[in-house]
Amino acid sequence: MMFKQINTGKLFLITALIMLMFGLLVGVLASLNYVLPGNLKDSLGFISLRPMHVTSVMFWIILGASGCVYSGIEIVCKKKISVVIAFIQWCLWLVAIVGILYSYLTEDFGGREYWEFNPIWALPIAIAWLLFIVNFIRSALTIKQWPVYVWMWMTGIVFFLFTFIENYLWMIPYFRDHFVTDMTIQWKVNGSLVGSWNQILYGTAFFLMERISKNTNIGRSKLVFAMYFLGLFNLMFNWGHHVYTLPTEAYIRYIGYAVTMTEWIIFARIIYTWRQSVTDAQKHYHYFPYRFLMAADIWVFLNIGQALLMSIPAINIYTHGTHVTVAHAMGTTIGINSMILLAACFEFLTTKCEFFNFNIQRLNRVFWFSQISLLIFWFSLNIAGIKKAIWQMSLQQVPFSKMMEGLHFWFVLFGIAGVGLLISLTSLALTLVKAHFRCVYKVKPEKNTYAHQTPITN
Secondary structure, eight states: OTGGGOOHHHHHHHHHHHHHHHHHHHHHHHHHHHHSTTTTTTTSOHHHHHHHHHHHHHHHHHHHHHHHHHHHHHHHOSSOOOHHHHHHHHHHHHHHHHHHHHHHHTTOEEEETTEEEOGGGHHHHHHHHHHHHHHHHHHHTTOSSOOHHHHHHHHHHHHHHHHHHHTTGGGSHHHHTOHHHHHHHHHHHHHHHHHHHHHHHHHHHHHHHHHHHTOTTGGGOHHHHHHHHHHHHHHHHGGGGGGTTSSOOHHHHHHHHHHHHHHHHHHHHHHHHHHHHOOHHHHHHTHHHHHHHHHHHHHHHHHHHHHHHHTSHHHHHHHTTSHHHHHHHHIIIIIIIIHHHHHHHHHHTTTTOTTOOOOHHHHHHHHHHHHHHHHHHHHHHHHHHHHHHHHHTOSSOOOHHHHHHHTHHHHHHHHHHHHHHHHHHHHHHHHHHHHHHHHHHTOOOSSOOOTTTSOOOO
16 A cells, blocks of 8 residues: 555656755865865865765766656556566665765775776666566556657666676676776776666657647657667767777777767757747746756757767867866766756656645746856866866976966866856755655645746746
8 A cells, every 4th residue: 555655756756856966065075176175185085075976966867767767657658667666676776875875985996987886786776777677668568559758768778787787797807807898898888878878868858848749749750760769879889989099990989979979960950840849838838847958959069069079089189088078978967968857857746736836936047047057067177178188188298286276267167167056956956856745745835826837938
């Protein structure tokens, strides 16, 4: 009886929002090490803060993607998901999260890039994801003709587990003892994992477009299915541009980047075309889901431009390993992935709840504050990265400490923008969490200003 009262999609989304807020807080603390070197050195240094930030933000995306799939599949499938299986999956994630944070706090490392925690905590994640696959397939098989977003969800879920297991091949001596092979697999895995959750999130974006516009042809159009197959190819081969500095075949790198660019261009084209077909009434009714999808579209274009430049080998030699790479990753993670997830959260957590209420004008300001903060954040990282790239390729280098002093202004700007992101995105996350619990516990709002009924004008 207890399990019947659990909405698993919302459970995962709320957990994801908590990870987002924690990841933002830790990220700001980590950024202080650039502005004030030695900050928190004696209690919690950069060596622990950085992986905590990276892992928390990754879990925001992964758990959020899981919540989107569960919320979406409940709507489109005849057979409900198993709440028991989903709850066990969620509990395994909690075990992994607590264990990983403990691992970082005690500096019990042992993993590889982005997964630096003790590998033992990867086991509950793998089991949880296997349960996710079982739960998804048993429900999805009830659909006679799958729309594209169901295919994308399925592909992303299955390939994530495959790639996640591949991520731990380094534990086998054969792979660990061959440096080039080991590095190629690790960098390949990072690209493929991104491709896996991109499939889930892009599928969620198409689901939201269909739901907002009430046009069921979106999930079955030829262009969207072309996007799906390109995304699948990208998932398998886009890692080529991660291994520029390794002695691998050149065609692997070129194919990887070409597919990535094509996928983004088509994705941007689909959103742009869809936007033209959405009426004013539909835009207002789903105001914040719509607005965050538009923000994601803009960040797709910005990241296309940057990725095109980074794909040029002569430029990549300079930018590889600098803050330019970090800026590109942040533009993708926050600008694209997080915007899609926030659109989904505003749709799945608040739709049609009579107890849901928030100050629309305040959130309107918060939205624009988040976009401006992200733009400054992205820009300052790029400038810092370009300056470092010039330094590291210079024949007459000044000392490293001198070079870092020259980047101080950009690090300060980067830190201020990070605080802006912390404030704005945390405000959005808290609003969603508060709205969710208002709905659950039926706490009536003080004012009748419903977010999905009141149009916004800029």
